[in-house]
Amino acid sequence: MSATLKYASIVEADSISKNYGQVKALSNLNLKLAPGEIYGLLGPNGAGKSTLIKIVAGLLAPTSGALRIMGLDPAVDPTGVKSKIGYVSESSTLYDSLTPRDFFEFVSSIRKTDPELASEKIKTLIPAFGIDEYYDSPIATLSMGTKQKLSIIAALLHEPPLLLLDEPLNGLDARSSRIVKDIISLHARKNHGAVLFSTHIMEVAENVCDRIGIIYQGSIVAEGSLDELRRQARSGEDSSTSGSKETLEEVFLKLTHEQQEIMDTINSLRSAFFADEKTTA
């Protein structure tokens, strides 16, 4: 895994744009991800998080812009790029009629993973996620959370230099969420792998990520550590409001210019459903 250290950037996206017909999903987006770095993508629904992750995973081609994954262009060498990636999609659409064992055998065979390494990892990860009793049951019969766990395990089996996780904690119980967060950290710290993940959970982004990118209407509007984001959010405000330590949620709402809009919405809801309630300033 230390092979990743020879690259200055694991992911290098330069002015990436993506149009869906008339809709601009991404607009001139730039992103660099260094070895050992955990990058969290925060953004409202439809901001372009999943589109960006799918483009980096080689599932979607950008309309314009340049992309390099460990020096490889996904348009030229899609197979080479995909072999360096572990991907967890937001919807966990797996082959429902396979069992987890069949599924892992298929994924590891396609990835040409060393059988011993894959078996060792499985032996550790399956009991860790508490799914050993479902190992030979059809995936169709498993809960959404269990399917998500399978997807995460499959992404880790070949020790990829780059982990792309689209809402990885969706449907997971507290124990599994904790394990995933630890795995993400270990992957970056010990293996010098890079992690790009999207989440709506501010606490996770705050605790796990080295850098957070706030994506809004297809562009990254702010980027950096939590302190750097706070500073960016305060810039342009009067000094009387900038003294306190804001939470990431407050910073996020400020940077996406949603704070005032949300307050207006809440007030109108209060007056519509609870007439006695006072409106909040």
Add this chain to the structure above:
Amino acid sequence: MKLREAWRLSRVPYREVAYRSIENSRGSSSGYGLHGQDLKKRFERTIGSARTSKLAFAVLGTIGAFFPFLEYFVSPTPEALVSGISLSLAISLAYIVFYSLQILPSFASGESYVLLRSLPLNDRDFSLVAMLSFVRTFDYIALTTSVVQICSVAFLTHSLVATVMMTAGSITNLIFAMAIALWFSGIFYKNVTRGGRSLIAKIGRALFLITWGVAAMSIAFLFNFISYALPYFASAVLGAITQPVGLILSVLHPFSIGLAITNVVYPALYVTNPLPPREVLLVPRGVPPLLSYLSTFCYFGLTFLVARHTFESVSRTTRGYGLATTKRQVLDFRLKLQKPLAAYILKDLRLASKNPSLAFFYATPLFEVITLAVVTVQFPRMSATSMIVATVLGCFFTIMICSTLLNTEGAGLEYTLSLPLKGRTIINAKSLIASLTYTPVPMALLIIGLSKQVSSSFTLLIPFVEAASVVAACTFQIAFFVKPRKVKDESGVQIVQAEGFSIMAASDVKRLMQAFAISSFILLLPIIAYSVAFLVSLNHALSIGVMIAICAGELGTIVSLVRRTVK
């Protein structure tokens, strides 16, 4: 809840089932690159396509249901009436069962009914809405075939009693078709989703798959059986049973209804008709018609029980009770890995074995051998023509399997596309599986040829040489669907990397027909070349040489095309 309101409500889950069925068959990745308004348009297009497909299948079903009555229009004999009614009902029964089996995988998961389950509907209302949404998947077919059957009998017989009996018979037939499809599907899920890695469990599942496959493919075989059995059945109409099969058919649905209606229209027939020469009266005259009346009324009574059971079965399925989670202590976590091509083949075989609409694939080799044996038994010697007919028959079975393999991906396609897998591997894996199903054809024909007199030993080579053309046709058909296509948006980005098809989508059926037409041409070209070469030269060796050249040319061209166009 009133039936009318339930029918209106059932539109929502039906649209969901139709959409899921099409998307699951095609593979979910076909939605890549679509967003917001585009996805909405796509949804509307898909639903519209499902409606067109339903209409097209209704037209075909109607033709199939009307066709058997044609003979009675030309020569109105009791035999023509009994075979017309029986065949029409048998065709519509088989047709509806086949069509329902394609939709049931989406229906059985119960996911399309999640929203409906959350609404404050009582059990009866929920079940009614669920049942009607299931009926909506083949309402056009059911309605048009029933109308054709009832109107044909009314017009041809001018008998009110016969028309009423036909109406009841048609409804019985529809309810039986629904029940059979649900029953097939239920047994399948119980047997296949139970899991288990013990040897006994594996053998049990394999035996079940073969039985299931033979049963599913036997729907087509049924018509051969009917043509064999109908002459005996006709003698039952005349009141004289010369073979036990006639007696059996008179108590078997739908033949009992055919016989009962015919006896209503021709009441004195079984008494006045003379025995055919040299036939022996095995059972008293009047027994077969009596049996047919009795069994027909029993079937009408049974319909209520079957309808109630079907109603409960649909209700149970849509509540998500179809798939139960199984827990088992596992100690061995070791993974057995293969080369990517082998892993892809294994994955496809596993997926096909667990989908009721695909599992008949496993019975193909057995079915091919049986069909070839049945077809060639009537040939006293294996001439070049007999060999060509049998070979072409085997080839078309293989092409059918190709289309089936396109649908193994389903919703998991998105995941596969995130793996480092070349498009060529997908094409090679699927065409290899399909081509392998052709293997029993030359072997069976060699044995049949050797056991009979052959016009030339070179004719034994025809099915072997044709194997190259089969590989070419399979590769083409798979590549036709798997090869990337461009979406018609302004970005012009390639978004579809692999796509199956759904018989519920009219556009897919059209594409399938295009692929099928070209594949057929690839298969028939070497056969045509052989025939022309033989007519010109009257030399089997030279004709086989020409056939080899054409087959090799086809295979080379297709393989090089795939190499150049698919990464």
